[in-house]
Amino acid sequence: MARRVAVAHTVTATVAAWIVGFVIFFPILWMAITSFKTELEAFNTPPSFLLFQWTTENYATVQERSNYLHHAPNSIIIAGGSTLVAMVIAIPAAWSMAFVPSRRTRDILLWILSTKMMPAVGVLVPIYLIFRDLALLDSRIGLLCILCLSNLPIVVWMLFTYFKEIPKDILEASRMDGATIGRELVYVLTPMAVPGIASTILLNVILAWNEAFWTLNLSTSEAAPLTVFIASYSSPEGLFWAKLSAASTLAIAPILVLGWFTQRQLVRGLTFGAVK
Amino acid sequence: MRTTVGVLLGSVALLAATTTASAQTALTIATVNNGDMIRMQGLTSDFTAKNPGITVKWVTLEENVLRQRVTTDIATKGGQFDVLTIGTYEVPIWAKQKWLVPLDKLGADYDVDDLLPKIRAAVSANGKLYAAPFYGESSMIMYRTDLFAKAGLNMPEKPTWDFVIDAAKKLTDKTAEVYGICLRGKAGWGENMAFLTAMANSFGARLFDEKWQPQFSGPEWKKTLVTYVDLMKAAGPPGASSNGFNENLALFNAGKCAMWIDATVAASFVTNPKESKVADKVGFALAPNTGLGKNANWLWAWSLAIPAGSKKVEAAEKFIGWATSKSYTELVAAKEGWANVPPGTRTSLYRNADYLKAAPFAKLTLASIDSADPNNPAVKPVPYVGIQYAAIPEFQGIGTR
Numbered sequence: 001m002a003r004r005v006a007v008a009h010t011v012t013a014t015v016a017a018w019i020v021g022f023v024i025f026f027p028i029l030w031m032a033i034t035s036f037k038t039e040l041e042a043f044n045t046p047p048s049f050l051l052f053q054w055t056t057e058n059y060a061t062v063q064e065r066s067n068y069l070h071h072a073p074n075s076i077i078i079a080g081g082s083t084l085v086a087m088v089i090a091i092p093a094a095w096s097m098a099f100v101p102s103r104r105t106r107d108i109l110l111w112i113l114s115t116k117m118m119p120a121v122g123v124l125v126p127i128y129l130i131f132r133d134l135a136l137l138d139s140r141i142g143l144l145c146i147l148c149l150s151n152l153p154i155v156v157w158m159l160f161t162y163f164k165e166i167p168k169d170i171l172e173a174s175r176m177d178g179a180t181i182g183r184e185l186v187y188v189l190t191p192m193a194v195p196g197i198a199s200t201i202l203l204n205v206i207l208a209w210n211e212a213f214w215t216l217n218l219s220t221s222e223a224a225p226l227t228v229f230i231a232s233y234s235s236p237e238g239l240f241w242a243k244l245s246a247a248s249t250l251a252i253a254p255i256l257v258l259g260w261f262t263q264r265q266l267v268r269g270l271t272f273g274a275v276k
Numbered sequence: 277m278r279t280t281v282g283v284l285l286g287s288v289a290l291l292a293a294t295t296t297a298s299a300q301t302a303l304t305i306a307t308v309n310n311g312d313m314i315r316m317q318g319l320t321s322d323f324t325a326k327n328p329g330i331t332v333k334w335v336t337l338e339e340n341v342l343r344q345r346v347t348t349d350i351a352t353k354g355g356q357f358d359v360l361t362i363g364t365y366e367v368p369i370w371a372k373q374k375w376l377v378p379l380d381k382l383g384a385d386y387d388v389d390d391l392l393p394k395i396r397a398a399v400s401a402n403g404k405l406y407a408a409p410f411y412g413e414s415s416m417i418m419y420r421t422d423l424f425a426k427a428g429l430n431m432p433e434k435p436t437w438d439f440v441i442d443a444a445k446k447l448t449d450k451t452a453e454v455y456g457i458c459l460r461g462k463a464g465w466g467e468n469m470a471f472l473t474a475m476a477n478s479f480g481a482r483l484f485d486e487k488w489q490p491q492f493s494g495p496e497w498k499k500t501l502v503t504y505v506d507l508m509k510a511a512g513p514p515g516a517s518s519n520g521f522n523e524n525l526a527l528f529n530a531g532k533c534a535m536w537i538d539a540t541v542a543a544s545f546v547t548n549p550k551e552s553k554v555a556d557k558v559g560f561a562l563a564p565n566t567g568l569g570k571n572a573n574w575l576w577a578w579s580l581a582i583p584a585g586s587k588k589v590e591a592a593e594k595f596i597g598w599a600t601s602k603s604y605t606e607l608v609a610a611k612e613g614w615a616n617v618p619p620g621t622r623t624s625l626y627r628n629a630d631y632l633k634a635a636p637f638a639k640l641t642l643a644s645i646d647s648a649d650p651n652n653p654a655v656k657p658v659p660y661v662g663i664q665y666a667a668i669p670e671f672q673g674i675g676t677r
Contacts, residue, residue: 040551043526065317066336124348132354217345220304220356221333232336235309235522 035245042242058246075225079208082147094159138220162196226251301591307361312618355585364398368667371401377582378404382597407579408600412620414644415573419535421559437564444511447534456511458533462520470664476500478572482654543637560640574664575648
């Protein structure tokens with residue numbers, strides 16, 4: 001009897017999970033389907049779900065009009081690079097705040113976060129002027145810097161909460177064995193914090209990949225990442241839904257694949273890795 | 277010895293290669309994502325073939341994003357763009373700020389006098405051309421000739437609002453999902469405000485009086501808004517307040533609107549059998565009036581201009597000269613057919629028999645443009661220039677609210 005209840009529970013939970021998953025994934029699925037429609041079909045009311053003439057012409061048009069292979073590497077460099085730099089800065093920062101807090105640590109943490117409370121557009125013109133004078137407009141390095149800076153607060157906070165979970169006793173033990181701060185960071189702390197660091201990296205890559213305000217405003221063509229590629233297909237006058245969908249599908253494909261693969265690693269890391 | 281000569285020759289060749297590379301001028305052109313612009317992008321190779329020293333990089337963005345992006349760059353003199361696509365709203369303001377290079381060297385065969393007078397006036401300041409019109413548009417009524425015939429109605433060439441409202445109510449058949457009139461309802465300057473401000477002009481309203489006092493509480497505005505809301509409730513499609521240009525275009529093309537008042541460029545979409553189910557049943561008429569002398573139509577031209585910060589003015593002038601010339605029109609006609617040439621900028625196009633034959637909407641487009649006067653938009657005198665906008669910097673904010 002108990003077993004039957006358990007089975008029923010599992011079935012209900014599975015079905016519920018699938019439904020929730022499908023609902024969350026539906027917009028992306030719909031976008032992918034629309035990208036295979038003709039423009040006339042994409043606008044049709046009522047819309048057809050699967051029974052229509054499938055076509056890949058939108059992908060051909062999109063590739064003909066704008067070079068995907070120019071924008072995709074830019075996105076990878078900017079998102080990957082900004083995450084890397086953010087990590088190099090944030091790991092020591094979070095370490096010091098988690099393990100050697102001073103009287104002002106809490107204030108500093110709040111102050112770091114407060115920079116995220118201002119809308120980005122408020123500093124657009126000053127940043128634009130600085131970028132102009134440093135010749136950073138439309139450069140990958142400039143975008144890398146600004147995305148790194150804008151994501152740093154979240155990265156520091158995430159790492160701080162992960163590091164806080166690690167028992168101090170382990171660090172003390174390593175110190176007793178004569179480990180220096182550097183060795184302590186690399187050999188003791190980092191391995192234990194891997195799941196936390198990994199999920200922070202993934203989140204930061206996704207944030208940087210999707211960032212549309214700074215990438216749109218500070219790049220023109222050379223450094224333009226995939227956000228600019230998508231933006232060039234949006235239009236208030238004219239039929240561009242299918243092409244926009246094709247461009248969007250192309251733009252999210254790499255990050256979707258990355259998320260897919262790292263998801264397993266992340267879940268494993270979270271359940272097996274940490275000392276709790 | 278031989279290797280030395282080889283190395284020398286090689287380096288000379290390399291040097292020569294680098295000099296030609298540096299002689300290349302790379303133009304960065306910012307433009308909107310509209311059909312005619314995309315077509316221009318596709319024809320770039322014709323320009324680069326004729327001007328071997330120049331390469332072209334395109335930045336295509338949606339209208340509102342582009343406006344913000346380009347304004348930031350030009351206000352800070354960022355120098356990121358060499359050619360800008362701007363509307364009639366920006367030209368007088370930016371010219372006054374000295375943000376644009378006057379276009380007086382567009383080439384001998386440019387024929388500036390061929391530009392439609394109303395359009396030319398809209399992109400000039402102090403008698404100088406500050407932007408070259410790429411395509412011009414007004415707004416007009418597109419209607420279903422079959423539904424009108426069935427109901428025994430006859431659309432006059434210059435209909436009044438009373439006629440339009442009456443016809444819209446008669447033609448509405450909610451069980452068959454046919455609605456008398458489709459109008460923009462989505463909030464925003466480029467959306468319903470474009471339509472409402474033009475409609476208000478025909479009702480005798482104005483945005484500001486001569487002393488720059490806002491006039492929105494006046495009886496004319498009230499009448500405009502009450503008429504609009506009542507009409508949309510009685511004869512509009514469901515959910516009209518979320519409809520913009522694209523949504524109405526889809527509705528009209530699907531045969532669900534008996535009338536649609538919108539941009540003249542829509543005419544080429546609704547008469548294109550590849551996109552429209554009612555392509556052969558569309559008629560055109562001037563935007564409605566109330567007998568006060570102003571029709572409910574606007575005037576707009578997407579134009580190409582050179583920002584004052586550009587270091588490649590000469591190459592930019594060459595590009596603008598190419599893209600807005602008569603020979604560009606012929607190039608499009610040869611490659612894509614006459615119906616696809618950018619409309620609304622040149623008198624000669626409306627005298628071209630091939631174009632008039634291919635574009636059944638040409639006559640009404642021209643009449644609509646001619647009937648719009650941005651220097652004199654309202655029935656009463658006003659201190660501003662512009663029909664569905666007032667050419668003051670603050671309007672970007674006002675229009676969106």
